[in-house]
Amino acid sequence: MVITPQLSREEFHSAEAPGSAAPRVPLWLWPCVAALALGGLGLTGTLLGRDELVTWDMAGRDTGQILATLRNVDAVHGAYYLLLHGWVELFGDSVLSLRLPSLLAVAATASVVALLGQRLFGYRAGILAGLLLALTPAVSRYGQEARSYALVVFAVALAGLLLLRALDRPRSPWRWAGYTLALVLTGFLHLVALSVVLAHLWPLAARLRQDRSLWWRPALALTAVAACTAPLAVLGRSQAGRQLYWVPEPDGWALLTLPVELFASALGAGALIALALLARAPRRMPLLLCGTWVLLPPALVWAASHGEVSYFRGVYVLFALPAWALLAGAGAAGALRSWKSAAALLSALALLTVPDQREVRRPFAHNAPVPLDYAAAADLVVRLHRPGDAVVYDRADTWQLDGGVRYYLPRDLRLRDVFLARTPAGIDDLYTVQCAEPERCLGDEERVWLLTEGTAFPFDAIDPVQSSALQTRYSVAESRPVTGMTVSLLVRGDTARGARQP
Template sequence: MVIAAQLPPPREEFRPAVADASVRGRVLLWAAPFALALGAGGFGLTGPLLGRDELVTWDMAGRDTGRILATLRHVDAVHGTYYLLMHGWVQLFGDSVLSLRLPSLFGVAGAAAVVALIGNRLFGYRAGILAGFLFALVPAVSRYGQEARSYALVMPAVAVATLLLLRALDRPRGPWRWAAYALVLALTGLLHLIALSVVIAHLCLLAAHARRDRSLWWRAGLALAAVAATVAPLVLLGRSQAGRQLYWVPAPDGWALLSLAGEVFASAVGGGALIALALVARSERRAPLLLCGTWALLPPVVVWAASHGEVSYFRSVYVLFTLPAWALLAGAGLASASRSWKTAAALVATLAVLTLPDQRQMRQPFEHNAPVPLDYAAAAEVIERLHQPGDAVVYDRYDSWQLDGGVRYYLPRELKLRDVFLTRTPAEIDDLYAVQCSVPELCLRGERRIWLVTQGAEFPFNAIDPEQAGALQTGYRVSTSTPVTGMTVSLLERVGAAGGARQS
C-alpha cells in the first residue's frame, strides 16, 4: 500500500494547452480555422464544371440503395460508403452542383478545426490555431473541398481518429475512448482503404508510450482488431476489383515519389513553405514530432512500395490525408520561429498571397477534368437551344468516358432524347459502363435528326465506334457542327428528309 501511494498519477501528455483559457479562446481555436477553410473553399464552389469522377458520384447517388449495393459487388466497392452517404444527402438536398459539393466543403472545414485541436494538444495553443490556418490555405484543400468525391471526407476522418487516439492515451483504461477510436478508424477505412496506412503513425506513437505502460498493446490491439474485422470484407472485394479500376495507373519510379509533394499540395510555393516550416518544428517531447513526422512521410512511402506489384495505387489524391500532418508540423515550426502573433499572422497572410495563383487555377472552369478540358455545359446549351421534338442523340463512348453523363447532367431534366445506340444503362446492369447495340443498324428508327456528341475536334464520324459511324453514314449527313471546348456537337439529318441535309 505504501508503494502504491507513492506512485504518481497517470501522466496526461496530450491535455489541451488551452484547458484553462477563456471560453472565447477555446471556441476561437477551432472556429477560426473552420471559418477560414469554409470561406476559402466556398469561394467559387460552383465555378468548375463537374468532372468525370463527380459525374460518377451523381450517377451512383441517384440510384436506390439496392442498386448501389448491387453495383458495389461488381465495381467501385472502395467508394461504396461515400456513395451511400451521398445518396442520403441527395435525397434531402437535391443534385445541384452546390449540393453535390457541400459535403466536401464541410469536410475540409471540419478537418481544419480538428487540425487546430490536435495542434493545441501536441504543440500548444498558438501552434494549433496556426496549423489550422495553414491547412485551410493549402490549395489542394480548396481543390478537393470543391469536388464531389470522398477524399475531402477522408481528411477529417483521419484527423478525428488521431485526436481520439490521443484522448485514449490520456486515459488508456477508459474503454469508451478506445471504442470511439476504433469506430472512427473503421469509418476511415470504409471511406478509403489506403487512408488506413495512417495506422503506421499511430503504432509508432503507441510504441513510444508502451515503454511506460505495456497494457497499451492489448488495448490498442483490441481496437485495431475490431477495425480489421470491419474492413476485411471491403479489402477482399476491393482487391478483386482493383485491376479493373486502376489498370491505367502506372507503376511509380523514384522520381514519382520525390515529386509527390508538389501534387499533394497542388502548389510548389505552398508545399515548399509548409515543408520548410515543418523542418523547424520544435517540441519539448519527442512523441508529437514522431506522430506527425511518421503520419506525413510513411503512408506515401508504403503506397509507393505497394504499387510495384500487379496493381499500382500511387495517386496523389489517395494520400491527401497526410496534409493535416504537414500543417501540424508547419504550425509548430511557425510558432517556434515567430515570437509574436503579429509576425505569425503576417507570415500566414504572405503565404496566402503567394498561393493565390494556385488557388485561382483550382477554380478554372475545366480544372476538374484536367488535363483534358470538356465543356459539358456548352454542349448541352447547343442541344437545348436548337432542339426539336423527336430529336435523338448519339454519344461518343468509343474512346471517352462520362461524356454522356456530363451532357445529360447539364441538359434540362425535362428534355428527353432517345439515346440511339444505348441498350442498357449502367444503372440497369449495376455497373458504371453502358451496354450498346451490337448491331447498330438495327437500333436506328428513322429519326429525322440525331445529335452526335463527340470528344475532340476531328470529323465526328471518325470519333465514334466504326460500326456505329457506318450505320449513321448510310442514312445521315452532317448538317452542322459546333465546336466547344474539348468537344464537338454535330447535328445529323436524315438523307432525303424534309429540308434536306447539308455537309458542314
C-alpha cells in the first residue's frame, strides 16, 4: 500500500518558494510514516546476516573490550558498535531490537530529505522526494539490517540540512557547530561518507561570493571535522588491507552498474534517474548541490579503489540515495499537475518495485550469496540435544557460522566448543583462536554436534587435522541437511563408523 498525503489541488499547486514556511500539512510526517511502514514490513523475517552477527558479537562486549578490539580491527565501525552496545543494554539483543535503530534512521532520513527538498526545490518537491526515498527497495533493505549504513545515510542528509541552515544565518556559531557535529558523526559512522563534502563546496562557494568575510567559519568547521576524524582515518587505513582484501578492484562497468546496486532495483533505479533528469530549479545551486552529491563521491571512491585496497561497494556510497530522491522529487513536482497524478506516480513506482521489495525480504537475503539457515540448524540441536553434549563448528572457510548458530540457540543451552581455544572477545578480535593440537582438546563427551557448511561428508568439510582427531573417537551417527549447512551428530565408539552419509 502506498501512503500519499491528501493535498488539495490548491495546496499541491501552491507557488511556495524553496525555503518558505511549510503549509498546514506536516511536511516531514508522510515520508516518515511511509518509511516506517515499508521498513517495518518483514523487519524480523530475514535471518541475521554475517555482518549483523558481528554487530551482535561486538555490541555484547563491554565498553573496554569494544575499544580494545577497535585498536586491532574494524575501527571504522567503532562508533556504531558503541551505540548498539548501549542500545542492547537497554532493549536486549532480539532481531527486532538489533534492527530497530536502522529502521528509525531511514524514517528520520525520509523526513530530513523532505525538509531538504522544500528548501531546495519547494514544498511539492520536498514531500515527493521523501516519499520516493521511502519507496526505494534499498532503503527497506538497509533499514532492516543491524549495520551502520542506514545511520550513515541519515547523518549525511542531516549534515546537508544543517549546512543550509548555517548558510541562512552564517554568523551564528551554533548553526556551524551543528553542521560540524553532523559531519563528525558521519565520519565516525563511515569515513567514506565524508566524501559528500565535495558537494557542500557549491553552496559554500555561492554564499562566500556574497560575503567574503564569512570564509573562516566554514573553514573552521571543516578543519574541526578533519581534526576529529583524522586519528580514525589513520587507524582505519592501517586495518583496511585485513578487512577489505576480498573487495575486487572495480572496472568501468562496475561504475556504470552502480545505480542498480545502489537502489537494489533496476526498475526503481531507471524510474528515479529518469525523474531526476527532469529536475529544474530557478537557481543553479540546488541542482549543483544534488548533482555533485550523486556523482562525485562514487567517482572519487571508484578512483581511490585502484590502489592497494578497494573501497568500491554499493553500500559504501548508499548516502547518495537522498540526493537522487531530491532530484527525482524536483523532476516529479515539475511534471505533475495534481496530487492525484502524484499518487498515481507513487503507486506505479510501488508496483514496479514489488518484486525487488520481496527480494530484499527473502529469509536469507542478508546472507547472500551463500544462504545458511542458522535458525534451522539451531532448532535441530535444541530438539535432539542431551545434557553434556559438545559442539564443533566448521571454521575452515566459513565466516560466522558459529556465531549464527549460537545466536539462535537458547542462551541457557551450554555446549562445550571442542576446538575453541580463545574467543574473539578474549583476544580483542573478530576471529577465534582454535586448538593448536586438536587431539589434546577432545574431551570425554559421548556425543558431539558437528555443524558444517554445504552438503559434503561432515569429516571432509572441516580442517583435516581436526577431522583426524575426531575420527579417532567418534563416528557419524546421523546427518541432516538444512539450507546451506549440514547438522551431524557424532557418537563415541564404532557405532555408525564409516557411514558416509551425504
